[in-house]
Amino acid sequence: MNSSLVFTFLGQDRPGLVERLADIVADHQGNWLESRMTQLAGQFAGIVRVAVNETDIDELSNALCSLNIEGLTIHIQPGVSDPAPGARGKQCKLHILGNDRPGIVREVSRALKQQQINVIEMSSNITSAAMSGDALFEAHVSAQMPAGCDFDELEDSLDAIAEQLDVDIVVS
Template identity: 60%
Template structure:
């Protein structure tokens, strides 16, 4: 029987970080299933899901945690692979506007109030082409419950967009 593990890691960016983690997973006959990784401000961070034979789970945990001696912080969790029975509709949410504190907080609060789950999100700050102003951009994959009132959601997001001078689009 296999166990699914989800783990996060972070360490100073340098060549070979992913290889060191993959080496330990391979040494324990684990299988890398999915991951997201990125370098931010000199740190390399990621989240990954692997499967491993149940009798190898604890030794893999110890091997990955031993990488702390190489400057990697790793946190592991057993994966709960239960699928929600609630019907959801996948949507994309895009946000663009002048950067300012509170954008993610306001949008995530509106999503929470409508019981909308964020599945994946990326954001960055760039310079506007013509003015050079600092722009905040975000793209999120979200799941709308079948019970969500789309008009109420769009009204809430429009209110935030007006308040913060943003363009928010739900596709």
């Protein structure tokens, strides 16, 4: 019977890193299901979900952890099954754009938490404004709203944050 295994990794970026991880997964009869990876400030980080036979979990885990001597930091957790689609509630997306300043992520994430909204995925970066060259913060957030969540209340709280921090927050 197959089980889901989730591992994160972090190490100095270099060619062949993903291949090294994929080789270990394949060598232990694992199936690479999904992943998110990125290079930031010379470091390469990712999170990967694999399916593996329960009898191979320990060997795969040990092989992945052996990469610590190659300069990778590996953390492994058993995966849990996803809830049924109807039990998840509705999904919402946020797009945040404005002059970069401390506190944007904190304030938006606080507003989401207050309504028990779970961040599923978030990406952010700093870009330059076209005309002025000023630093712009931009983020894309996918989140799961619980059943019964008041969308209007969410929009009101995010509008207040947008006004306070002088950023645009679009919710869909």
